[in-house]
Amino acid sequence: MGRPNTNRKNNRVANAECSVARAMAIVGDRWSILILREAFYGIKRFDQFEYYVGVASNIQSNRLKRFVDAGIMRRVPLAGHSTRWEYLLTDKGRDFFPAYLALKRWGDDWLAGSDGPQVVFRDRETGKDDKSPKLLKPGGRTLRLEDIEVVAGAGAVPFNRKRFAKADRSARLAKLQRRGSPPEY
Amino acid sequence: MGRPNTNRKNNRVANAECSVARAMAIVGDRWSILILREAFYGIKRFDQFEYYVGVASNIQSNRLKRFVDAGIMRRVPLAGHSTRWEYLLTDKGRDFFPAYLALKRWGDDWLAGSDGPQVVFRDRETGKDDKSPKLLKPGGRTLRLEDIEVVAGAGAVPFNRKRFAKADRSARLAKLQRRGSPPEY
DNA sequence: CAGTATCCCAAGCGATACTG
DNA sequence: CAGTATCGCTTGGGATACTG
Numbered sequence: 271m272g273r274p275n276t277n278r279k280n281n282r283v284a285n286a287e288c289s290v291a292r293a294m295a296i297v298g299d300r301w302s303i304l305i306l307r308e309a310f311y312g313i314k315r316f317d318q319f320e321y322y323v324g325v326a327s328n329i330q331s332n333r334l335k336r337f338v339d340a341g342i343m344r345r346v347p348l349a350g351h352s353t354r355w356e357y358l359l360t361d362k363g364r365d366f367f368p369a370y371l372a373l374k375r376w377g378d379d380w381l382a383g384s385d386g387p388q389v390v391f392r393d394r395e396t397g398k399d400d401k402s403p404k405l406l407k408p409g410g411r412t413l414r415l416e417d418i419e420v421v422a423g424a425g426a427v428p429f430n431r432k433r434f435a436k437a438d439r440s441a442r443l444a445k446l447q448r449r450g451s452p453p454e455y
Numbered sequence: 456m457g458r459p460n461t462n463r464k465n466n467r468v469a470n471a472e473c474s475v476a477r478a479m480a481i482v483g484d485r486w487s488i489l490i491l492r493e494a495f496y497g498i499k500r501f502d503q504f505e506y507y508v509g510v511a512s513n514i515q516s517n518r519l520k521r522f523v524d525a526g527i528m529r530r531v532p533l534a535g536h537s538t539r540w541e542y543l544l545t546d547k548g549r550d551f552f553p554a555y556l557a558l559k560r561w562g563d564d565w566l567a568g569s570d571g572p573q574v575v576f577r578d579r580e581t582g583k584d585d586k587s588p589k590l591l592k593p594g595g596r597t598l599r600l601e602d603i604e605v606v607a608g609a610g611a612v613p614f615n616r617k618r619f620a621k622a623d624r625s626a627r628l629a630k631l632q633r634r635g636s637p638p639e640y
Numbered sequence: 641c642a643g644t645a646t647c648c649c650a651a652g653c654g655a656t657a658c659t660g
Numbered sequence: 661c662a663g664t665a666t667c668g669c670t671t672g673g674g675a676t677a678c679t680g
Contacts, residue, residue, distance in 0.1 A: 281509030285489060287573050289562025290555065294488055296566075299672080303479055304470060311605050312638050316642055324466030326674055331643060341565075353680080354641070359600075359640040362565050367600040368590035370475065372557035377474025380526075380547050381481075385610030388472050389619055391603035393592070399606060403598060405553035406591045407578070413588060415544075415552040418576035420496050421584060425570030434574050452579065453497050455544040484652080501662055511654055516663060538660080539661065645678075652671070659664075 280429045287427050293369075296340045301325050303370070305333055309343070310367055314356040342366065375402035416452045465614045472612050478554075481525045486510045487518055488555070494528070495552055499541040527551065560587035600640065 285291045297303055304323045313319055319330055334357055337343040342363035348354040371391075378387045378401065390399045405413040422434040470476045482488055489508045498504055504515055519542055522528040527548035533539040556576075563572045563586065577584045590598040607619040 277506055277509065281507060284507075284573070285509060287568060288489070288492070289567050289572060290488055290492060290559050292566040293558050293562040294485065298483060298485060298488070300479065300483060301673095303475055303483070304473070307473070307475060309640065310600060312640070314640075320642095321462055322466060322469075324462065324470060327643065328645085329673060332672095351641095364600045364640055365564065366561050368598060369554070369557040369561045371590060371598070372554040373478050374475050376551050376554045377478040379550065381477040382474050383472060383610050387474060387608035388469070388611045388615045389605050390608045392606050394602055394604055403590055403592065405556060405588055407588065410595070413553060413556070415495060415549045417579055419579055420574050421577050423572035423575040425568050426573045430573045455494065455497070455499075455549055486653095505662095512663065513655095513665085514653065517652095536661095641680100643679085646676085648674090650671105650673080653669085654667105655669105656667090657665080660662095 283427055284429045287425070287430075296336065296342065297366075301329060302333055302336075303373070305330065305337075306342075306363070306366065306370060309357070309359050309363065310370060314358060315348070316355070316357070319357070337363070371402045372405060375404060378402065415455065419452075468612055469614045472610070472615070481521065481527065482551075484518075486514055487521075488558070490515065490518055490522075491527075491548070491551065491555060494542070494544050494548065495555060499543060500533070501540070501542070504542070522548070556587045557590065560589060563587065 297306065301323065304325070305319055308319055308322045311322075313322060316327075316330070316334070319325075319334075320327060323330065325333075334343065334345075337357070338345050340362075341360055343357045344360055345355050345357055348356050374387075387401075391402060392399045407413045407417065420434055422431045426434065482491065486508065489510070490504055493504055493507045496507075498507060501512075501515070501519070504510075504519075505512060508515065510518075519528065519530070522542070523530050525547075526545055528542045529545055530540050530542055533541050559572075572586075575584045576587060592598045592602065605619055607616045611619065
């Protein structure tokens with residue numbers, strides 16, 4: 271960090287408590303999300319993951335173990351066999367789907383080839399092909415960064431409690447109203 | 456991959472075209488998402504990122520460059536200075552926020568400490584503290600993996616077009632109806 | 641089929657020093 | 661302040677070989 275960052279210890283704690291940092295510790299590498307992608311597409315067996323993801327078997331083995339340890343997948347015997355297995359998503363794993371979807375939506379909007387996305391999701395009820403949905407505000411409008419303000423949560427460590435103190439709100443709001451708009455990013 | 460995966464070339468192509476894989480090539484490492492987090496919280500300057508993220512300056516320098524190259528941030532002179540800069544989110548960068556939020560929501564739901572999340576987002580309009588919103592179906596119901604079916608998109612490479620052929624739908628639906636429910640994950 | 645073991649290289653990362 | 665340069669360590673990853 272160039273000059274010593276004397277704050278390092280504080281943000282070590284803050285990062286350890288950051289739920290996004292925790293999520294990235296599980297899925298934040300090159301292959302994990304691709305393996306999850308295949309799981310969302312219905313893939314269950316080792317060799318099928320291998321085939322569709324194109325990852326080395328040692329790496330995949332490592333990732334699947336990590337997923338089982340993290341409670342994202344469970345490893346169950348394939349019906350009738352004692353030495354063959356399936357890797358099935360748990361509730362926790364299935365619940366990651368919206369995050370996958372939001373990532374996909376961003377990629378489709380900003381990184382896709384000119385021909386459009388590789389896959390789309392079709393609603394089972396309506397049969398309609400939809401682009402991955404955007405995050406909506408409860409009212410139904412698309413949620414944007416500008417719509418929100420950050421405040422400390424219930425479990426905030428001191429470092430974050432100070433930083434995002436709710437007390438700031440009135441001061442910050444006043445400032446906003448003087449400027450008439452949310453901060454420029 | 457143990458035995459040679461003769462399909463490797465195909466999924467190299469398929470992965471290169473996968474918009475999630477592309478997204479992860481930009482933000483799929485330990486630090487990127489934490490730097491983005493700070494940007495979403497309003498941080499703009501090099502030393503402030505350093506302070507709040509706790510990353511080594513060489514790594515951070517590298518990531519900020521990557522972000523600028525990827526069009527997620529722009530580097531602009533700080534008002535009045537010629538040798539000081541700000542890193543501001545572009546539209547593309549700001550539009551990543553929902554993906555960040557979905558990730559956070561999953562982390563808060565499944566990985567947070569017992570005391571609750573570190574930070575919450577407060578709606579600027581209503582002033583209400585909200586958990587990060589879930590993805591909603593257009594109707595308003597929470598979107599779940601079971602609600603959708605995967606079909607090839609407009610830009611699908613042959614590998615994916617075959618795999619997710621829309622023609623499968625009737626066959627798959629019939630199968631589903633026989634079973635009465637979506638595939639077990 | 642479903643992995644494990646090994647080897648070796650490349651990249652990531654942290655610490656420190658240095659510069660305009 | 662805002663980085664760059666360098667060094668050495670550690671991790672990730674690809675290829676191949678091997679096992680029950």
